[in-house]
Amino acid sequence: MIVIVDYGVGNLGSLRNMLKKIGQEALISQDPQAVGKADKIILPGVGSFDHAINNLRSTGLVPVLSECVLNRKIPILGVCLGMQLMTGGSQEGELPGLGWVDAETVRFRFDESLRHLKVPHMGWNTIRVRGASPLFEAMAEGSRFYFVHSYHVRCRAESDVLATTDYGGDFVSAFARENIAGVQFHPEKSHRFGMRLLQNFVEKC
DSSP states (O other), X not given: OEEXXXXXOSXXXXXXXXXXXXXXXXXXXXXXXXXXXXXXXXXXXXXXXXXHHHHHHHTTOHHHHHIIIIIXXXXXXXXXXXXXXXXXXXXXXXXXXXXXSSEEEEEOOOOGGGTTSOSSEEEEEEOEEOSOOGGGTTOOTTOEEEEEESEEEEESSGGGEEEEEESSSXXXXXXXXXXXXXXXXBGGGSHHHHHHHXXXXXXXX
């Protein structure tokens, strides 16, 4: 069973609809028992860091998620802010993140020569995959995904960096550590590229 975690933020219906298009049913839930029975978990997210982490903790799901992810090694995919919540914290707020990946979330900052670049980074952009990964298997060179974000993840271990994207310099657009993966873009808004990524997560990760 695929469970999309419902904690009051994120494009839950859009994610479930995209999964339906590839023939996969998903349950949207904030019930700890349902999450605990998941074979795959998707942690979406939009909005501000502190609001999201507060919402997630208020559901009582964090202990269940940590048990699933850290001890039972259930595959989990963080999407956009969901990816950022997996880090130790964000410059956007003051509260600690989940700390599942040794990383921090920082704001886009550009020097004077790049002042023309707008924040948030919004729209289509390509990714560059670093090495082999089941998440990006059979993904065409130059695959494009849809981004909307003002903050991005900075991994402390290069081995955790799965893909990068250029926006005034390379930033981490996907990371992976064992069963934990995160993507900064929105696969549910990324047409066939997003469908392929979600299919890979469901079938190969």
